[in-house]
Amino acid sequence: MVAAATLAERSTQTGLAVDLHAVSHQYDLGKSILPVLDGIDLKVAPGEFVALLGPSGCGKSTLLRLAAGLETPARGEVLADGVTVTKPDPSRVLVFQDPTLFPWRTVRDNVAIGPQARGVLAASGARIDDALKLVKLESFANVFPHQLSGGMAQRAALARALVNDPELLLLDEPLGRLDSLTRLSMQQELLALWQRAGYSVMLVTHDVEEALLLAQRVIVLSERPARVKAEIVADRPYPRHRDDPWIVDKRREILEILGFAE
Numbered sequence: 601m602v603a604a605a606t607l608a609e610r611s612t613q614t615g616l617a618v619d620l621h622a623v624s625h626q627y628d629l630g631k632s633i634l635p636v637l638d639g640i641d642l643k644v645a646p647g648e649f650v651a652l653l654g655p656s657g658c659g660k661s662t663l664l665r666l667a668a669g670l671e672t673p674a675r676g677e678v679l680a681d682g683v684t685v686t687k688p689d690p691s692r693v694l695v696f697q698d699p700t701l702f703p704w705r706t707v708r709d710n711v712a713i714g715p716q717a718r719g720v721l722a723a724s725g726a727r728i729d730d731a732l733k734l735v736k737l738e739s740f741a742n743v744f745p746h747q748l749s750g751g752m753a754q755r756a757a758l759a760r761a762l763v764n765d766p767e768l769l770l771l772d773e774p775l776g777r778l779d780s781l782t783r784l785s786m787q788q789e790l791l792a793l794w795q796r797a798g799y800s801v802m803l804v805t806h807d808v809e810e811a812l813l814l815a816q817r818v819i820v821l822s823e824r825p826a827r828v829k830a831e832i833v834a835d836r837p838y839p840r841h842r843d844d845p846w847i848v849d850k851r852r853e854i855l856e857i858l859g860f861a862e
């Protein structure tokens with residue numbers, strides 16, 4: 601019998617190709633229509649790490665929800681590996697800023713939610729252990745969420761996403777509520793996990809430096825309704841350092857694009 605590949609062994613696996621083609625979206629507020637996205641063209645190559653920056657309320661979370669298939673665009677198309685996205689799929693996983701762990705379930709049982717929902721819980725024991733190991737929570741498997749620090753809770757949420765073997769990880773300001781030191785170590789972990797697993801990443805962050813430290817490409821969005829305002833290719837080797845003159849320069853450039861002249 602051939603053993604199932606563990607998450608860590610899947611380094612040759614490539615991620616999902618994402619193609620947002622002329623995507624516009626709006627919300628019906630009853631008395632009025634709120635245009636949120638305006639003709640977004642954005643491609644993510646298999647295994648690419650793309651960061652999205654933009655003013656608060658411009659439509660970043662909406663864009664991730666469209667990529668996840670939680671909503672369908674008013675106009676345009678979202679393609680995953682060339683196929684139109686019409687509904688959520690375990691291959692595309694969204695991780696939110698607030699980990700939203702179930703308080704009455706242990707860490708392990710929270711991580712098990714995906715396999716359980718898909719009816720494959722019994723066969724997924726090793727995979728769940730693996731996901732916990734990847735985020736270094738194996739010794740906290742049996743504790744409850746209230747016993748975790750903010751960083752650990754966010755790692756548990758990551759494990760819950762990784763256990764589904766995503767081909768596309770959609771991260772919506774996942775480190776936004778963490779203290780700055782935890783944030784630094786989580787940035788390293790996100791990078792290491794991505795380098796190991798090879799999935800594609802779309803990371804929404806409000807931290808310009810974080811975008812430049814992690815992503816291969818940084819997309820800057822305009823005020824709502826969001827359009828792609830700028831695209832910065834960050835083909836710098838990892839690990840990157842915040843005091844690298846290139847990062848310092850690009851950070852200033854992006855802040856200017858966002859309207860914060862220094």
Ligand code: ADP
Nearest residue numbers: 627628634636655656657658659660661662663
């Ligand atoms: P961001 O993540 O960039 O802050 P969002 O995508 O969350 O922006 O929201 C964009 C705009 O759409 C905001 O003005 C928000 O209030 C509005 N919005 C988001 N979701 C909904 C919804 N389900 N119904 C109505 N308006 C929404």
Ligand code: MG
Nearest residue numbers: 660661662772
């Ligand atoms: Mg948001």
